[in-house]
Amino acid sequence: MERLDYQVGDIVTLKKPHPCGSRDWEILRVGADFRLRCTGCGHQIMISRKLVEKNTRKLQSKSMDD
Numbered sequence: 001m002e003r004l005d006y007q008v009g010d011i012v013t014l015k016k017p018h019p020c021g022s023r024d025w026e027i028l029r030v031g032a033d034f035r036l037r038c039t040g041c042g043h044q045i046m047i048s049r050k051l052v053e054k055n056t057r058k059l060q061s062k063s064m065d066d
Contacts, residue, residue, distance in 0.1 A: 004053070006030050009062035011039065015055040018043065023057070 006012070010027045017023045022040025029035035034052050037044045 004056060004059050006034070006052070006059070007062065011060040011062075012036070012052065012056055013058040013060075014052075015057055 006027055008027055008030055012025050012027060013023050014025060015023075018025075018038045018040060020038060020041040020043070022038055024039040025036040026039055027034060028037055028044065031049070033046050033048055035044060035046055036052075
């Protein structure tokens with residue numbers, strides 16, 4: 001399986017939805033743990049890299065047009 005290249009600012013779609021209904025999270029910090037912000041309600045969480053990699057359904061890279 002190909003390893004995804006996670007970058008700060010990317011939007012990751014996870015397997016299970018947040019209680020607010022959104023599945024999309026913005027990556028705020030990358031490392032052994034990720035800091036993610038829900039795009040629906042703005043809630044922030046810290047989650048291990050292993051869990052993010054396991055539960056990722058789609059990765060939308062940030063725009064390179066800036």
